[in-house]
Amino acid sequence: MRGALFLIGRELSKTRRYKFFIAMRFTWFAIQVAVFGAVMSRIVTIPKFYEFYLVGVYSSILFTLSVFISYEILEEAEDGLFEYFLSLPMGRWEFVLGRSVGCAISSLAYTIPMLLLVLLLLGNITPFSIALSLFSSLLFAIGISGIVITFVSLVKSSDVSDIVFGAVDAILVRLSTAMYPLSAMPSYYRIPSVANPITQLAEFLRYVLSPDVFSYTYFEPPGSAVAFLIGFSISAFMIGMLVFERKVEGGGWR
Amino acid sequence: MAFVEIMNITKYYGRNPAVNGLSFSIEEGEIFGLLGPNGAGKTTTILMLATVIKPTSGTAKIGGYDVVKEPDKVRSLLGIAFQEPKSTWVDKPIEIVEWHGRICGLRGQELKERVKEVMERLEIWDQRNKFFYQLSGGNRKRVEVAKVFVQKPKFAIFDEPTAQVDVLGKHAIWDMIKELRDSGSTVMLATNDTNEADIISDRIGIMHEGKLVSLGTPSELKDSIPGGDILEIQLNITPHDEMVRQLSDIEGVSRVVLSEQNMLRMYLNRGEELVPAVLERISRFGAKIRYIKMKEPSLDDVFLYFTGERG
Numbered sequence: 001m002r003g004a005l006f007l008i009g010r011e012l013s014k015t016r017r018y019k020f021f022i023a024m025r026f027t028w029f030a031i032q033v034a035v036f037g038a039v040m041s042r043i044v045t046i047p048k049f050y051e052f053y054l055v056g057v058y059s060s061i062l063f064t065l066s067v068f069i070s071y072e073i074l075e076e077a078e079d080g081l082f083e084y085f086l087s088l089p090m091g092r093w094e095f096v097l098g099r100s101v102g103c104a105i106s107s108l109a110y111t112i113p114m115l116l117l118v119l120l121l122l123g124n125i126t127p128f129s130i131a132l133s134l135f136s137s138l139l140f141a142i143g144i145s146g147i148v149i150t151f152v153s154l155v156k157s158s159d160v161s162d163i164v165f166g167a168v169d170a171i172l173v174r175l176s177t178a179m180y181p182l183s184a185m186p187s188y189y190r191i192p193s194v195a196n197p198i199t200q201l202a203e204f205l206r207y208v209l210s211p212d213v214f215s216y217t218y219f220e221p222p223g224s225a226v227a228f229l230i231g232f233s234i235s236a237f238m239i240g241m242l243v244f245e246r247k248v249e250g251g252g253w254r
Numbered sequence: 255m256a257f258v259e260i261m262n263i264t265k266y267y268g269r270n271p272a273v274n275g276l277s278f279s280i281e282e283g284e285i286f287g288l289l290g291p292n293g294a295g296k297t298t299t300i301l302m303l304a305t306v307i308k309p310t311s312g313t314a315k316i317g318g319y320d321v322v323k324e325p326d327k328v329r330s331l332l333g334i335a336f337q338e339p340k341s342t343w344v345d346k347p348i349e350i351v352e353w354h355g356r357i358c359g360l361r362g363q364e365l366k367e368r369v370k371e372v373m374e375r376l377e378i379w380d381q382r383n384k385f386f387y388q389l390s391g392g393n394r395k396r397v398e399v400a401k402v403f404v405q406k407p408k409f410a411i412f413d414e415p416t417a418q419v420d421v422l423g424k425h426a427i428w429d430m431i432k433e434l435r436d437s438g439s440t441v442m443l444a445t446n447d448t449n450e451a452d453i454i455s456d457r458i459g460i461m462h463e464g465k466l467v468s469l470g471t472p473s474e475l476k477d478s479i480p481g482g483d484i485l486e487i488q489l490n491i492t493p494h495d496e497m498v499r500q501l502s503d504i505e506g507v508s509r510v511v512l513s514e515q516n517m518l519r520m521y522l523n524r525g526e527e528l529v530p531a532v533l534e535r536i537s538r539f540g541a542k543i544r545y546i547k548m549k550e551p552s553l554d555d556v557f558l559y560f561t562g563e564r565g
Contacts, residue, residue, distance in 0.1 A: 002357075003357060006353070006356065006357045010353065013349075075342075076342065079340065079341060079342050080336060080338050080339075080340040081340050081341070081342065083301070083306050083336065083340070084336065084340035086304075086305070086306045087304045087305070087306050087329065087332070087334050088329065088357055088358075089329045089330045089357070089358060089359075090326075090329070090357070091326045249306065249307040249308050250301060250306035250307050251301065251306075251307055
C-alpha cells in the first residue's frame with residue numbers, strides 16, 4: 001500500500017506545476033457555460049435545461065481530463081519512467097492502484113474549480129452536495145484512469161491509443177445523457193446510454209444537485225448509479241491488476 | 255554462496271532471441287561485470303533480473319526468490335541504475351533522488367543526510383534544484399546512479415554507469431560501487447567498457463549474441479586466451495586471405511584476426527620464438543612492416559577474442 005501512496009503523492013505534486021493549465025481550463029469552462037450553455041437553454045424547450053446542461057458538461061469534461069491525465073503514462077514511457085516504476089519495490093497492484101487513484105485525484109484537482117462553479121450556479125453549495133459530488137466524481141475518474149492506464153500499457157502504441165480513445169470519447173460522450181436526457185433518446189440508444197459511466201455520473205450528480213431535473217429526465221433509481229460507479233471503479237482496478245501481473249512488461253513502446 | 259542464480263534464461267523478441275539459454279551465478283558480496291558488445295543481451299538480462307520484463311523461458315533467483323514466481327520479493331532486494339537516466343524533464347535532481355529514497359523505505363534525517371552525501375560525492379549537489387532537462391548528459395547519469403547509492407540495496411544493478419561521465423566522475427562512481435560492495439551489497443555491472451570492467455569487477459562474464467561466452471576473474475580471462483601472447487603487426491598493404499591462411503598455419507599460432515588499418519592481430523604460444531617465422535611468411539607476399547608489437551593480453555584482447563568485436 002505504501003508504494004501506491006507514494007505514486008498518488010507523486011501525481012499530486014505534478015498537479016501543482018500546472019496552475020496555469022488549470023486556470024486556462026477553468027476559463028474555457030466558464031465561457032462554455034456562460035455563452036454556449038446560456039444560449040442553448042434559450043433554444044431547448046426542456047424545463048431547467050441550463051441546470052441539466054451544467055452537470056452534463058462538467059461530467060463530460062471530467063471524463064476527457066481523466067483520459068488526458070492518465071495518458072501521461074505514454075509520455076513517461078518515452079522518458080523511460082515506465083520501466084523505472086516497474087522496477088520499484090512494490091507490487092503491480094500497488095502500481096495500478098497508485099496510478100489510477102493518483103490520476104483520478106489529479107483530474108479532480110483540475111476540475112474542482114469547475115465543479116464549484118456548477119454548484120454555485122445551481123445554488124447548491126453545501127458540505128453534503130460537495131462531498132457527494134466529489135465522491136462520485138472520484139469513483140468515476142478512478143475507473144476511467146484505470147482503464148486508460150491498463151490499455152495504454154498493454155498496447156504500448158501512441159497511435160493505437162490515440163485512435164481508440166478518440167473513438168471512445170466520441171462515442172461515450174454522445175451516447176450518454178451528458179447533453180440530452182434519456183427521455184429524448186430513441187429506445188435503441190437508451191440501453192448503451194444507461195450502461196455508460198458518463199451517464200451514471202451525470203445522473204447521480206443531477207440527483208444530488210438538481211433533483212427536479214433528475215426526476216423528469218431519467219428513469220433509473222439513483223442508488224443504481226452509485227452501485228454502477230463503485231462497480232466500475234473496482235472492476236477497472238481488478239482488470240488492471242490482472243493485466244499488469246500477467247501481461248504488462250517494460251520496453252517495446254512505439 | 256551464490257546470491258544470484260540465473261538458470262537457462264531466454265528472452266525472445268518476436269523470433270529473435272535477445273538472450274539465449276543464459277546460466278551463471280553471482281556470489282554474495284561480489285562485483286560481477288557483465289561485458290559484451292552492443293546488442294549482446296546485457297540490458298535484456300538486467301531487465302529480466304529486475305522483473306521489468308518476463309523471461310520467455312528459464313528463470314533466475316535473487317536472494318533465493320524466483321524472478322518469475324516471486325517478483326515482488328525480488329524487487330524488495332534490488333535497485334537498478336538504468337542505461338538511460340529515467341526522469342521527466344521538469345523533475346529536479348533532489349526531488350528524483352529523495353523520492354527514490356523514500357519509496358525504498360528511507361525517512362527523515364537519514365534520508366536527507368544520505369542524499370546530500372551521495373550527491374556531493376557525485377558533484378551534483380550544486381545542481382540539485384535545476385530542472386532535469388538543464389543537466390548535461392554526464393550529470394543526468396550521475397543522478398541515475400545516485401538513486402542506487404542512496405538506496406543501498408542488497409542487489410545493485412548498474413547498466414553502463416559511467417557512460418558520458420568525465421574521468422573524475424568515473425573514478426568517483428567506481429569508488430562508490432566498490433564501497434557499496436564492501437558494505438554488503440552484491441553488484442552487477444553491465445558495461446561495454448573493458449577498462450571499467452577490469453578495474454572494478456571481481457569476476458566478469460562476457461556475453462555475445464545472447465549467450466555467455468566466457469566467465470572468470472579478470473586475470474583468469476586474460477590467461478584463458480589460447481596463445482598467451484599477442485603480436486600486433488601493421489602492414490603497408492591490406493592482408494589478404496591467403497596471407498592470413500598461411501600465417502594461421504604456423505605451428506603455435508592459435509588465431510589471426512584482421513582489424514582496422516592493415517593491422518593483423520595474432521594470438522601465439524611462445525610468441526618470441528615464432529616472430530622470425532611470422533616475418534618470413536609476411537615477406538613472401540612482398541608486404542612491408544610498418545609497426546610491430548608483442549604484448550600480454552588485456553581485457554580488451556579477451557573481449558575481442560571472444561566476441562570478434564572492438565569493445
